[in-house]
Amino acid sequence: MPVWVRGAEEAWLSGPLFRSQKLAITALGNSASTGTQGIEGEIAYFESFDALVAAPDAQIKGKIVFVDHKMQPTQDGSGYGYYGRGRFTGPNVAAKKGAIAIVIRSIGTDNHRNPHTGVTNFEAGVKPIPAGAISNPDADQLVRLWRRPMPARSDAPPLIKMKLILTPQNLGTKQSGNVIADVPGRDPTASPVIIACHLDSWDLGTGAIDDAAGCGIITAAATHVMSAGQPRRTIRILWAGAEEVGVFGGKAYFDAHGKEKHAVALESDFGADRVWRVDFKLPDSAKALSDRIAAAVMPFGVVRGKQPASGGADIGALVQAGVPAIDLAQDGTRYFDIHHTPDDTLDKVDPAQLRQNVVVWTAVLAILANSSDTELP
Ligand SMILES: [Zn+2]
Incomplete structure (x- = not known):
């Protein structure tokens, strides 16, 4: 099996109108590393996996993609396939469109500050990017900040940015x-x-x-x-x-x-x-x-x-x-x-x-x- 191990995992939201807000984040299996210094970027917000798929590359290039869409509980668990796409293939889609990283709302139905991990896969030939999931309450907070009205000045700094440190490693094939x-x-x-x-x-x-x-x-x-x-x-x-x-x-x-x-x-x-x-x-x-x-x-x-x-x-x-x-x-x-x-x-x-x-x-x-x-x- 290919062995991937978790490293440091930290993330913060920052912006001119609020103090830095720490997020409960975890890396998805097969995530790339940000390096120990981490990366910072503007957020490209998508309300669903389908919206990410439909978006032009220009909206994503050089940004940290965020995919929303809260999973709803069902007795037969059938929501997993539908909502789970954000994790299964969202990172691959974001990487192909030039994102520097992707963070998704956890594929989970709770409201605790526990992020949900799970595997993601990048197609052969697609360079993996850092990929994480934040807890549902943290995703709610991100969305509230994202929806604040933008200032009128066109040269104003972005209202919300994310700093991300994920340092997982691939250890190769093991038994x-x-x-x-x-x-x-x-x-x-x-x-x-x-x-x-x-x-x-x-x-x-x-x-x-x-x-x-x-x-x-x-x-x-x-x-x-x-x-x-x-x-x-x-x-x-x-x-x-x-x-x-x-x-x-x-x-x-x-x-x-x-x-x-x-x-x-x-x-x-x-x-x-x-x-x-x-x-x-x-x-x-x-x-x-x-x-x-x-x-x-x-x-x-x-x-x-x-x-x-x-x-x-x-x-x-x-x-x-x-x-x-x-x-x-x-x-x-x-x-x-x-x-x-x-x-x-x-x-x-x-x-x-x-x-x-x-x-x-x-x-x-x-x-x-x-x-x-x-x-x-
Ligand atoms: Zn299982």
Whole structure:
């Protein structure tokens, strides 16, 4: 995996009408360094990622881009893809248009002074620029200052500038790893059920919700199924490495095992809050199987979804290649309050909701691991 490590991270707003205002900032993964002296520049404000994409280069060249657009919470977490573009590709877009740096409003739904980190990627041939995220309250303050009326004099200094010090480093390619365990099934000819989570987490917190909880949930479920008697199919547990920086573990698993037959794939990577919906992407032969699963999880408050399961990052390549998938969708209403922040700590895990996850996963896994070859590949 390519290894990028955080350095100093500080930022201030300054202007002729107010004292310097310190910002709660963190660097995005793969950010370039400003150097220890930092950089200072005028701000080019964009109310959304789309506005940044639409802007002419002249509006951006030599400036520090700021992308606003506060992420809204949703139960299914679907806002992440939409709002997340500001982080995933905003820095690449800003770099191509000649920005000296980019700072985004955190991709998060809380109102605490915790910036949310996460990976960003620059296209080959695009020189990376310093890229950071500020907390939501700091972004609110920046916007208030930005919206102050400009003085009438055309030679007046800009009302708001940003000073930025980010000194991360790239350390080159280092070894990461997956951990794979099998609960052996009693039928050696049956293909395995694969369940996945990821072992790595962002450095600001401890990774309790992203994704220690997921690893705990799937491991507990596999243990419960194993304790109830040997299942027909092997249960393969994939504790993937290096997910956060680009799904390197999931890709490595696919490269090594993608040609082997898998009955079905599931992933837990959305915190520890309760499972509320089950989605399927199964062959037609599994109609009765999906009905059995929906009935088994119904007593725990889980409804049957209408959309096909999409899998998850670490099983993504398998699902793309046609392996059937089931999603046990968790309540994401508060997930992005904590995601990739210093607040991702064990006290945020609600034991009652964690237990509901384990119960639901155990019920589903027991059915899948004992399914027949006429139902799943
Ligand atoms: Zn994760």
